[in-house]
Amino acid sequence: MTTCETAPALRVIVGEDDVLLREGITRILTEAGLEVVAQSGDADDLLLRALAHRPDIVIVDVQMPPRGEDDGLLAAVELRRRHPGTAVLILSQFCEPAYGMAVIGEHPAGVGYLLKERVGDVAAFVDAVTRVAAGGSALDPEIIGRMLGQRAPGDPLLALTSRERAVLAALAEGLSNRGIAQALLLSQASVEKHVTAIFRKLRITPADTAHRRVQAALTYLRHAGRPS
Incomplete structure (x- = not known):
């Protein structure tokens, strides 16, 4: 007798300093069958958690504490430098292609950049997360x-x-x-x-x-x- 083993859920870390948005993203992903292994509202803490948990994908806001500037972006760049295989999906309020290029670096697979408003389209957002985690790409239509x-x-x-x-x-x-x-x-x-x-x-x-x-x-x- 054989048993069918289901594929393990994608492991995600969410970095967003807006508590309501962070909790909303977490709920969306959890209900879609993904496993949110950690959350953080601080870029330095996010990097430490990502290095410790080694998730499949990190979703990160560009502007985060401690400085409230591009701390989240810098954390994503450092994570990709240390672990190029970790997928990163950047969320931002701003349509700035340079943000995506900063994370892509020499390892283009598994990088996405979406405006925060896209989170409202739940199906498309979850699809983008899973696609980027699988090594694909997701660029916001407005940027394109x-x-x-x-x-x-x-x-x-x-x-x-x-x-x-x-x-x-x-x-x-x-x-x-x-x-x-x-x-x-x-x-x-x-x-x-x-x-x-x-x-x-x-x-x-x-x-x-x-x-x-x-x-x-x-x-x-x-x-x-x-x-x-």
């Missing part, structure tokens, strides 16, 4: 929209067609090919062709498919925010 209008001469994204840029923007948001097809009203086969063309034009060499998608998203993030 800002980036779309900023193209610099010599930017590799200029080689893409408008449709390919739209597909890449959706890919950078963390959508699967199926999700991109639904969002852009395309067939899944068309999306696959566009993604292949994007990899070719951005000169992303053949490798693990998930890794190539992260590299494409990273290229988008690095170049789309440059002033024209």
Whole structure:
């Protein structure tokens, strides 16, 4: 007789100095079947807890005590420096792509950046958390929209067609090919062709498919925010 073993729940640490928001996020994740192993309202304490618990993902606000500045962001950067395999989802009130780039560093897999208002869309928020924890990416649609209008001469994204840029923007948001097809009203086969063309034009060499998608998203993030 064999028994079916369920996969262990994703282990999460929540860093947010607003008590109500922190408790709300914790409740949302717990009800979705994730395990919140620790919470903190202080960036220094958050880093210590993350290093001790080694969670799958840390959700962290940019501005936190003790200074009330970018302490949460700095804690996330330090955590990624020490343990690059720990996923990080940044929450912020501000649409600032540089925050995401600071955490990405040399390890682009498992990084997300969402505006705090997205927490209200529970299903999408939980999906973003699980996607980032699995090594994917999640970029806020508002950030992507800002980036779309900023193209610099010599930017590799200029080689893409408008449709390919739209597909890449959706890919950078963390959508699967199926999700991109639904969002852009395309067939899944068309999306696959566009993604292949994007990899070719951005000169992303053949490798693990998930890794190539992260590299494409990273290229988008690095170049789309440059002033024209």
